[in-house]
Amino acid sequence: MELSEQEIIRRKKLEDFINLGINPYPAELYEVTVTSKEIRDNFKTSPEKFQDVSIAGRIMKQRIMGAVSFYELQDAHGTIQIYAKRDEICPTEDKTAYNQVFKKLDIGDIIGVKGFVFITQMGEISIHVKEFTLLCKSLRPLPIVKEKDGEVYDAFHDPEQRYRQRYLDLIVNPSIKETFIKRTQLVNTIRNFLNERGYLEVETPILQPLYGGAAARPFKTFHNKLDTTLYLRIANELYLKRLIVGGFDGVYEFSKDFRNEGMSRFHNPEFTQMELYVAYKDYEWMMNLVEEMVETVALALHNTTKIQVGDNLIDFKRPWKRYTMYEAIEHFTGTDISQMNEEELKLFAKKVGVAVDNSMGKGKLIDEIFGETCEAKLIQPTFIYDYPLETSPLTKKHRSKPNITERFEAICNGKELCNAYSELNDPIDQRRRFEEQLELGKRGDTESMVLDEDFLRALEFGMPPTAGLGIGIDRLTMIMTNSPSIQDVLFFPQMRPEKKVEKEDTQDTQRKNNPLTQKRNF
């Protein structure tokens, strides 16, 4: 490994410290009695509480003025200036601790300090250091970001480095922590909301022999001992419904799902969905629940239902607008397509700019027309309900409208926020719908669903009428934190490996090539 000049210098300092008898990576805990935020918030009103503090953090700035120095220490909650004076740190003739240690600390080193809080002549709340301890020597130089009067200089913003080395991003751009804290608050709010209603949080398999519950291409893997192909789940819907069959009346799961498809600022190969199933309810009931839940989230995160997202001020206050899909299309195009036949729909689709091909049936055409003419224009949260039958193979047929299903999506900021329906619980109809999907698969649709015999068997035992919901947690977080890219709400978004690594897993390769471990047929 080639070391840069600055890395060599830091390793030399490490040796110098060791030679002075200092352990650069001590094992003992360091007592922390206060955070930077507590000091800044409370020192002026109750200074007596801060006469003997112990605090730890990372050195972010150094201003050394000979025999005194000012450093800025960053902890989990912010920064605080510390002030050290040579003759106090070294009361005797021996000035080593100040000259050879304290002054030689680097930006990025982690130290603990004990002392008292005071206000400098320039009016900054600071800690007067009486003693300090090196807690971790840093061997790489940090990007240096400077700031004055709210203006940031030399901001560390290269997206590649920020995403690959998120730890650096968090150190240097601590304000991004807010987004991730909000994400966790969002999840906690939803969890509390559902727990209060008595629904049970459950866990279902990620490794599945059959993937189902959505139209998507899966990741494929292999279990050696079982000698079988497994797929990483694309949804957890079919497992959660089995639990409703089993007698739970409300189950939910925050589910990491995996889809082997294109990436964009709205798509990561792994993403988080929350799916909820409640027995004896229908999609209208679920609409009301979604409204209330998302409004609760907005209030929990922002104390208001109005949230600035890009150029738009979005208001999550209930009730949200509701349109059937036909109404929405009529609203935005002025054309009522509800009575059109397939040919008329094709012509209209072409007119509004849909790339039409012959494999598209009526339902698909309607869906495409909606996507093309309406979705991007729906900025305020809006429910679109009553979807065409053929694009919704797990959804119950509408109680009164032909060729329509009881399905809705909430659209917000021009993007789908959730997808929900009255679940199909007629096992004969469900088998027929799966078979239609198989036909699509034979015709080359790589995202068609596969037939799940065990799921059908479960339905044949009987599932109560059930309302189901899937809500994208990453997407919701993007809106709630005004983040333009999904990569901003994932700590570690998927990236290409930095360097080419050996493609084949060596262990697997060895197994395959070793005759003793190959499949035995007795």
Next chain:
RNA sequence: GUCUUCGUAGCUCAGGAGGUAGAGCAAUUGACUCUUAAUCAAUGGGUCCAGGGUUCGAAUCCCUGCGAGGACACCA
């Protein structure tokens, strides 16, 4: 997958009509006992993403590849 922009010091960026590689911050050494983008002086630091081509000569022009951002397509 397609189109497009980009890749230069630890970081942020200049240079780019081809002629020895630049700045600020960071680093090193020195000065400085209330600084805060600290200041002042001196010094060191480069596979100009990689490979090939054109040329007397390429960071610069051309081609290919790799990586990233954005847009489109698919999807949540």
